[in-house]
Amino acid sequence: MIEVNNLHKSFGEAHILKGVTTDFEKGKTNLIIGQSGSGKTVFLKCLLGLFTPDEGYISYNGNIYNDLSPDEKRNLRQEMGMVFQGSALFDSLTVEGNVMFPLEMFTKQSKSEMQDRVNTVLKRVNLIDAHHKYPSEISGGMQKRVAIARAIVMNPKYLFCDEPNSGLDPKTAILIDNLILEITQEYDITTIINTHDMNSVMEIGEKILFLKNGHKEWEGTNKEIFKTDNKAVTDFVYSSELFKKVRQMYIEERN
Amino acid sequence: MRVNIIIFTNRSLFYMNYIASIGSYFIMIKEVFRKPTKWSIMKKLILKEIDELVFGSLGIIIFISFFIGGVVTIQTALNLTNPLIPESLIGFAARQSVILEFAPTFTSIIMAGKVGSYITSSIGTMRVTEQIDALEVMGVNSLNYLVFPKIIALMLYPFAIAIAMYVGIFGGWIAGVFGGFTTSASFIEGIQLDFIPYHVTYAFIKSIIFAFVIATIPSFHGYFMKGGALEVGKASTTAFVWTSVAIIILNYILTQLLLG
Numbered sequence: 413m414i415e416v417n418n419l420h421k422s423f424g425e426a427h428i429l430k431g432v433t434t435d436f437e438k439g440k441t442n443l444i445i446g447q448s449g450s451g452k453t454v455f456l457k458c459l460l461g462l463f464t465p466d467e468g469y470i471s472y473n474g475n476i477y478n479d480l481s482p483d484e485k486r487n488l489r490q491e492m493g494m495v496f497q498g499s500a501l502f503d504s505l506t507v508e509g510n511v512m513f514p515l516e517m518f519t520k521q522s523k524s525e526m527q528d529r530v531n532t533v534l535k536r537v538n539l540i541d542a543h544h545k546y547p548s549e550i551s552g553g554m555q556k557r558v559a560i561a562r563a564i565v566m567n568p569k570y571l572f573c574d575e576p577n578s579g580l581d582p583k584t585a586i587l588i589d590n591l592i593l594e595i596t597q598e599y600d601i602t603t604i605i606n607t608h609d610m611n612s613v614m615e616i617g618e619k620i621l622f623l624k625n626g627h628k629e630w631e632g633t634n635k636e637i638f639k640t641d642n643k644a645v646t647d648f649v650y651s652s653e654l655f656k657k658v659r660q661m662y663i664e665e666r667n
Numbered sequence: 668m669r670v671n672i673i674i675f676t677n678r679s680l681f682y683m684n685y686i687a688s689i690g691s692y693f694i695m696i697k698e699v700f701r702k703p704t705k706w707s708i709m710k711k712l713i714l715k716e717i718d719e720l721v722f723g724s725l726g727i728i729i730f731i732s733f734f735i736g737g738v739v740t741i742q743t744a745l746n747l748t749n750p751l752i753p754e755s756l757i758g759f760a761a762r763q764s765v766i767l768e769f770a771p772t773f774t775s776i777i778m779a780g781k782v783g784s785y786i787t788s789s790i791g792t793m794r795v796t797e798q799i800d801a802l803e804v805m806g807v808n809s810l811n812y813l814v815f816p817k818i819i820a821l822m823l824y825p826f827a828i829a830i831a832m833y834v835g836i837f838g839g840w841i842a843g844v845f846g847g848f849t850t851s852a853s854f855i856e857g858i859q860l861d862f863i864p865y866h867v868t869y870a871f872i873k874s875i876i877f878a879f880v881i882a883t884i885p886s887f888h889g890y891f892m893k894g895g896a897l898e899v900g901k902a903s904t905t906a907f908v909w910t911s912v913a914i915i916i917l918n919y920i921l922t923q924l925l926l927g
Contacts, residue, residue, distance in 0.1 A: 462803060487806075489805065490805070498796055500798050503798075516705070517807060
């Protein structure tokens with residue numbers, strides 16, 4: 413479980429995060445949504461320890477990140493998996509090399525043990541046939557799946573995803589969403605996804621945090637988002653005609 | 668008065684930025700040697716960098732050194748019009764120019780362009796595509812992982828400079844003898860005349876320091892760049908300019924310290 417308390421972050425004059433307080437439960441997919449510039453990426457990077465908050469704290473299973481020693485921080489980071497928006501695969505390594513990288517770097521496993529683990533996770537993301545290919549030789553959707561495989565290869569406790577569906581076709585986006593949901597439940601990890609994709613919100617949003625101008629504007633589940641009267645949320649989530657109709661149908665069905 | 672204050676403030680900020688950058692560079696150097704990467708991985712990275720940075724540059728080093736040696740010989744020969752000056756001075760001047768300056772300094776400027784821009788663009792692209800963030804999130808010291816192997820690989824740079832010295836003098840011999848400026852015997856007598864082994868040591872000391880500069884300044888510009896593909900190109904150009912400036916200034920200081 414991750415607890416965030418009164419998180420503030422500024423860059424020069426720009427006050428990006430203005431006192432965000434929330435928590436993310438284990439075994440659930442937690443989604444952070446909000447308009448561009450609302451502070452989602454800064455919030456995610458604070459959670460990852462890439463940015464140090466100016467005020468407030470983040471606690472991982474009761475351990476406050478800023479109070480940890482450098483070694484403890486390093487150990488905690490090894491319990492985190494991250495799927496970047498652009499996948500961030502290492503160009504010079506093959507698919508297999510990318511997935512094996514954290515194992516080679518942080519474990520003392522033998523080559524065959526590492527190979528077994530890599531094969532297991534590559535099978536899990538249906539990429540076993542692409543193990544010898546380089547990132548430039550595979551599609552965007554496959555790159556995302558490699559990034560997921562690399563993120564889960566160390567059995568992380570926390571999985572962070574920054575817009576995992578961006579640049580993907582709707583069918584592949586659904587595949588990625590389902591894969592993240594299955595992995596979250598299967599490995600019982602705390603997953604936090606930064607997204608703009610409303611399909612993801614509806615499909616896998618077990619908890620949704622809506623940020624607006626650096627504030628927590630609303631939080632709830634994908635069921636509750638249909639019922640909310642918060643104007644900022646409804647304006648953002650139901651900005652397309654399709655979603656407006658879906659919501660209308662839901663309300664009519666409920667009545 | 669107000670305009671003067673604004674100009675003064677802008678200039679102060681301009682110089683402060685430079686001072687801050689120099690400070691950041693030295694902090695980066697400290698970070699490079701902190702928390703080393705696992706040796707089994709580092710070994711592979713070092714060998715890869717030796718192949719790319721040193722062996723990959725030998726072709727251009729040999730090509731440039733050969734022709735520079737030739738040009739130095741021709742120009743020396745054309746300027747020695749006094750019949751009282753022995754012909755062996757052509758070989759002597761070629762040897763001294765190549766060993767003391769052209770092989771270590773001129774080659775380093777070329778390497779600042781070739782190797783330096785490669786280092787800045789490769790690290791800069793990793794920054795733009797979030798690969799450096801990925802390393803940091805995993806708990807890897809990205810500066811050690813990316814910059815340390817380049818520094819170690821370029822410690823072999825004096826070997827490349829030794830080849831540049833040999834080829835440069837050979838180029839001088841070819842140009843001098845086959846261009847009809849001197850005889851082979853006079854040239855060889857010249858390159859053996861008053862040879863001071865310390866001059867080679869001096870050239871190697873310079874090469875090692877230039878190698879460190881070539882590895883670290885472009886890395887600094889790549890690692891701390893912000894923006895996209897266009898900024899990667901701009902960072903490469905800036906890195907080349909500052910690496911060249913550092914080499915020229917260090918060349919003066921080292922010459923004063925080691926030969927003065």
